[in-house]
Amino acid sequence: MHDELIAQAQAWLTEDPDPETRTELARLIDAKDHTELAARFSGTLQFGTAGLRGELGAGPMRMNSSVVIRAAAGLAAYLKKQGHHDGLVVIGYDARHKSYDFARDTAAVMTGAGLRAAVLPRPLPTPVLAFAIRHLGAVAGVEVTASHNPPRDNGYKVYLGDGSQIVPPADIDIAAEIAAVPSLTTVRRPTEGWDTLDDSVLDAYLARTDAVLAKDSPRTARTVYTAMHGVGRDVLLAAFARAGFPEPALVAEQADPDPDFPTVAFPNPEEPGAMDLAFSTARATTPAPDLIIANDPDADRCAVAVRDGQDGADWRMLRGDEVGALLAAHLVRRGATGTFAESIVSSSLLGRIAEKAGLPHVETLTGFKWIARAEGLRYGYEEALGYCVDPDGVRDKDGITAALLITELASQLKEEGRTLLDLLDDLAVEHGLHATDQLSVRVEDLSLITAAMRRLREQPPTELAGLPITRTDDLTRGTDTLPPTDGLRYTLDGARVIVRPSGTEPKLKCYLEVVVPVATHAGLPEARAHATGLLESIKRDLSTAAGI
Numbered sequence: 353m354h355d356e357l358i359a360q361a362q363a364w365l366t367e368d369p370d371p372e373t374r375t376e377l378a379r380l381i382d383a384k385d386h387t388e389l390a391a392r393f394s395g396t397l398q399f400g401t402a403g404l405r406g407e408l409g410a411g412p413m414r415m416n417s418s419v420v421i422r423a424a425a426g427l428a429a430y431l432k433k434q435g436h437h438d439g440l441v442v443i444g445y446d447a448r449h450k451s452y453d454f455a456r457d458t459a460a461v462m463t464g465a466g467l468r469a470a471v472l473p474r475p476l477p478t479p480v481l482a483f484a485i486r487h488l489g490a491v492a493g494v495e496v497t498a499s500h501n502p503p504r505d506n507g508y509k510v511y512l513g514d515g516s517q518i519v520p521p522a523d524i525d526i527a528a529e530i531a532a533v534p535s536l537t538t539v540r541r542p543t544e545g546w547d548t549l550d551d552s553v554l555d556a557y558l559a560r561t562d563a564v565l566a567k568d569s570p571r572t573a574r575t576v577y578t579a580m581h582g583v584g585r586d587v588l589l590a591a592f593a594r595a596g597f598p599e600p601a602l603v604a605e606q607a608d609p610d611p612d613f614p615t616v617a618f619p620n621p622e623e624p625g626a627m628d629l630a631f632s633t634a635r636a637t638t639p640a641p642d643l644i645i646a647n648d649p650d651a652d653r654c655a656v657a658v659r660d661g662q663d664g665a666d667w668r669m670l671r672g673d674e675v676g677a678l679l680a681a682h683l684v685r686r687g688a689t690g691t692f693a694e695s696i697v698s699s700s701l702l703g704r705i706a707e708k709a710g711l712p713h714v715e716t717l718t719g720f721k722w723i724a725r726a727e728g729l730r731y732g733y734e735e736a737l738g739y740c741v742d743p744d745g746v747r748d749k750d751g752i753t754a755a756l757l758i759t760e761l762a763s764q765l766k767e768e769g770r771t772l773l774d775l776l777d778d779l780a781v782e783h784g785l786h787a788t789d790q791l792s793v794r795v796e797d798l799s800l801i802t803a804a805m806r807r808l809r810e811q812p813p814t815e816l817a818g819l820p821i822t823r824t825d826d827l828t829r830g831t832d833t834l835p836p837t838d839g840l841r842y843t844l845d846g847a848r849v850i851v852r853p854s855g856t857e858p859k860l861k862c863y864l865e866v867v868v869p870v871a872t873h874a875g876l877p878e879a880r881a882h883a884t885g886l887l888e889s890i891k892r893d894l895s896t897a898a899g900i
Contacts, residue, residue: 354386360393361411367536368410370417370453377410399423399527402719402856403518405498405507408450415498415506418536420454423508424461424494425539426530430522431492433529437466439491439513442549444472444481446497446650447583447609448506451475454496457541464540467491470547475583475609476554477651478509479750483557484549486515486747500580500620500648501857503613515747517721520835554587560745561591564753565760566686571596573642573762576634577755578603580619580626581610582649584751591752597759600645601637603630613649621646621655621669621737630657631667642762643772644669647751653737654751656758658772670772673699673788673865675758676733677779678772679741682761683731684709690730693723696834696841697850697863698735701779701786708783717837719855720749735788735863777873784867785876787883791862791891793900801853801860804898808840808851813897817889819844827852847886849894860900864890 361381368374380388392411397404397419404423406415431439441462445455455471462469470488472481478495485493493511501507510518510526518526533539575592577600579585585607592600605615606629613619616626630644634657644657644667657669670678680692680702692706693714706713711730716722723732724740724747732740738749741757758772765771780786795801814821825831827839839852847866854861866886870879 354384357386357389357393358384361389364393364411364418368416368418369421369536373410373416373418380410399426399530400523400855403507403509405501405505405856407504408506415450415454415508417450417453417457420457420508421461421536421539421541422530422533424458425465425533426526426528427492427494427510428462428465428467429529429532430526431467432465434491436491438468440468440470440488442470442472442481442484442488442490442493444478444484444493444495445475446478446495447475447611448496448498448649449503449611450506451496454506454508455494458494458496459546460541460543461539463545464542468546470549472553473549473551477584477587477647477752479652479746479748479752480554480557480587482511482515482746482748482750483560484553485511485513487553487556489513495650497650499650499652499856500618502618503611511748516724517719517748519721519725557745558587558590558594560742561753561756562594563745564742564757565595569760570763570767571760572598573759573766574598574639575600575759576603576630576637576641576644577601578606578627578630578633578644578646579609579651580616580621580646580649581606581608581613582619582647582651583609584647584649584651587651588645588647588752588755591756592759595756597756597763601633601641603633605629619649621648621653622672627655627657627669634667635665642766643759645755645759647755648737651751652749654739654754654758655737656772660773671788672733672735672737673701673786674776675737675754676735676739677701677705677786678761678775679733679739679754679757680705680731681775681779682757682764683741684711688730691726691728693726693729693732695719695723695734697852697861698733699786699788699865700848700867701783702733704783704786705779715833717834718852724748735790777876780870780876780879781873784869785879785883786865786867787880787887788863788865789887789891790864791894793860795858795860798858800900801858804860804900805838805840805851805853807899808897811897813842813893816842816844816847816849816893816897817886819847819886819890847890849890851894851898860898862891862894862898864894866890
């Protein structure tokens, strides 16, 4: 067994083109570190609808040049089988460790396969890549990013020519082509022949961002902005300057791209502590800002925080569902037409807003690869801070244009002497208080997630927080409107729960929503207290039922 493992590692070593991972792997082989080698050679990173994502390092279970070259070769073979023999593939990358190297590897493989390749000029937000695909008439796009994952990770996200991320069966077909690559020695990788784009694509994207705002709308809201050590700062500042908003005050400690993300445990605005520096910057900024905007490291997500408390001295981050509802209400007020779409784990409030406005509403599986495909899409969102407010420009979540639109809304409300929280109150009175929460369990051992899902299927709960479960949907079977996915949906009287393994992180995620009718603004505090109590009880009971 050990001999076989060493032989496997040595075979990989002979093909590895990266001196860094070669040195790393040679050290493990010399040390006969069978435990670590087994972890790296227990299989291969699976190419799925999120592309690839994993920890950097040597071996087929890690992100490295060997894995990326195989992925690029598989994608090139797939594209040629689709008839795109000399089509353009545009490649973007973030500021993580090895991102540029993986982008260059991809460009070399595409060029060697007879396709045309163009690389964005520097680390830029993922939405710029998504925009560039359709703007340049590309047949596919690749973004090298691990989004908001820990510093040790990187990833590889694939888009097709419609500008949206791949969905089945494309992912399965590409995975088959990757598996069919016999050896890296068969993959041609010239050292030149691809284009490095200039700033004209970025300029076209920025010109497009103006389109999300209403002509002559107020532009007075003041913001504090954090790029979370990612690539959003320069593009967001340029977009805000073009729009005529006051220049955002920067969270200086997090303004520059830094692949080690030194000030946060996880570079995700949703994680505890990630927004602390933004809050302290906001408290120290004069004149006092109206809101805080945060992007995740590749700037496709947008977080929003507002002043709260009796004297407005405290700050709190809005939930993704709250921002999703605010943007929807703003677009409705502006007379938007078209389909409003969301993932099944997002709040049902969007459906109520759309219904009242007489607009089509669609629920999709989790992820923008599905939301972006809603027919007639005008606006889409998911609770994990992803918003698509300009689907004709970017068919994916876009943290830059979402930031512009929420700041326009805050400006409009400011002119009326109101705030985002006031509008949320109005929506609660109009449609019922929709309160959401999440139970998210991060694991080292993925078998714990499998065990929890099995337990819920074999011993299903009959009630949560004293509310009877009126319907259980095992989403692996699919529904009338949804393809199969690994998940469970519980419908309760006045509540809804969805449990699913994360597609991008080692987490079990449980999405909770309760809806409490409320007749007047005066009844809101009591309704919120009731909703909070229910959510806590559901969390506790669900945790017990799942054995987590």
